[in-house]
Amino acid sequence: MSAAGDLRILQILRAPVGGLFRHVADLTRYLATQGHEIGLVVDSVASDTQTETLLTALEQHASLGIHRLPMPRQFGSGDLRTPFAVTALARRLKVDILHGHGAKGGFYARLASYGRHKVKVFYTPHGGVLHFPANKPSGRLFHGIERHLMRRTEAIIFESAYAQRTYSALIGAPTCHSAVIHNGLRPEEFEPITPQADAADFVFVGELRNLKGIFPLVDALAQVTRPDGQPARLVMAGDGPGRSALEARIRALNIADRVDLVGSQPARSVFARGRCAVVPSLAESLPYVVMEAAAAQLPVIATRVGGIAEIFGPTADRLIEPNSAKRLADAMGRVLADPDGARSEMRARLVHIKAGFSVKRMAGAIEGLYRGATRR
CATH class of the missing domain: 3.40.50.2000 (Glycogen Phosphorylase B;)
Known part of the structure; x- marks a missing residue:
């Protein structure tokens, strides 16, 4: 020393x-x-x-x-x-x-x-x-x-x-x-992000591979409509070995006009393009993207895998089982139907993350x- x-x-x-x-x-x-x-x-x-x-x-x-x-x-x-x-x-x-x-x-x-x-x-x-x-x-x-x-x-x-x-x-x-x-997270990452006026309903940030749950996500999106009857929209940021297969699935579902693939970009810059973050992973340890989205004061839908429940803290009961397009679609529908409830959950989660992360x-x-x- x-x-x-x-x-x-x-x-x-x-x-x-x-x-x-x-x-x-x-x-x-x-x-x-x-x-x-x-x-x-x-x-x-x-x-x-x-x-x-x-x-x-x-x-x-x-x-x-x-x-x-x-x-x-x-x-x-x-x-x-x-x-x-x-x-x-x-x-x-x-x-x-x-x-x-x-x-x-x-x-x-x-x-x-x-x-x-x-x-x-x-x-x-x-x-x-x-x-x-x-x-x-x-x-x-x-x-x-x-x-x-x-x-x-x-x-x-x-x-x-x-x-x-x-x-x-x-x-x-x-x-x-x-x-x-x-x-x-760093102090600046707790600054709130305001969604853009034309923001999509949901945003995904992560590697485009099967383990990240990208296929259940687009399958779920195909089932989700807004309360006004319009189909829900999704922005997906990232790249990876599953991109070609993902694009094929999107075409097969006939939802290409509802999914915007924007490539790899910093998470915070992409969060503004959606109103709710979705992390549909099939396996994880302690993903930063869940913490980052919650700290940016976005509602978050995530699966019960790895240590995500530790991040969700008092809202861990809202996590869903992985690899289920139906349960994911139900969760997405709930957020669209009750945005005030989703924001309330977000605030409880934010207090927990500020204290321990x-x-x-x-x-x-x-x-x-x-x-x-x-x-x-």
Whole structure:
């Protein structure tokens, strides 16, 4: 540890974009403002313009630098070399904390701690290894590695109680310290968004793939009409491997004039194009888009998967079962028929999210774990 008592922290992650990266970016910015020195280890293989733009924006907060090492999605030769490179980097930077994010980040961080008894290792799964089923060879392999590496872990930080329960069921209850620390939003994200005058009835923001529930969503839309008898409209923002199949389903349902596919755009800029956000996912961990839409003061329809009930808090009874176009259509119809009731639910949800889902609360709790570990 430095003479001033500030920590030297190395964050290790593979995912270049998405919720995991967003979490690390928010954590990095907060820790830097608290006087800590932060470095990042990221994948040198999966790099594109969007990734580089995001990393460039973080450079001013990463005084220990941003370091690129090969992190293959599947196990490969990089998995044999990268842990040694992380070990050498941690030694050269004289870090106090290694924090691995996701399956690969957690793997490298804990292997890099071998032979370095003073460094403290933290691990946040972010889904990662939890997505591997226990009844398949890949799942048995990854879960076995997790159980072995637990002894090298100071603490496992779960972003939801759901993730903690799933980890314990698949891998076993952590033998190290563990904590649930929800992801959080920045203060400006709680500024309300006013829908545009020509806003659609519903808005979806997410990757266009089956797991996000895009097909039940358009099937449901085909069944929904407004109280004035006009067909409901939907804006969908995002891209992904399911786009062609989605476009085909929309044509087959004869609702192309009711669905506007606008491509990948920042969530807050798209929220203004709809009056109610819909998150029809078939599986999730703790999706930022639910928090973001609720903080922007939009009514939200969502499925009861992952940790979404933790975000919904006092309104969790309004969640619907996943993969049911009928139940989704019923929920969409209720919002259109009773907009005042939907706004009332939104306000109750907003109070809950403001109290427990801020970046300051999230990052402050993680910083507290770091400091507690270095005192021991």
